Amino acid sequence: MTDSWRAVAKVGDLRTGDVLAIEIAGTELVLGLDGERYFAMQRRCLHRGGDLVEGIVSRGHLICPNHGWRFSTATGRHADASEYCLVTYPVRVTNDQIEIDLSPKERTAP
């Protein structure tokens, strides 16, 4: 069994509302801080590929800069159309290192 956790940043690199671009082994994703909770999800919007690193974190959602689609920072689901769901990744903090598990989270029913 391989360890799929990767250190991508340090605590203190992000302030609440920040979104960083992360690339690991060719996978593009974003790491953000929503309140006191880190989240990680795919970088490209499901609508027309907007770059979510330019998105805005607001009230539990990451809002695409292009046309305003809102995705839950907890689940990746579109706020109004649950059939659209970004790939999300588990995040943990270990010794001030923010780590992302590259194994996508399992989906739950909408």
Ligand code: FES
């Ligand atoms: S590209 Fe994201 S809302 Fe249109």
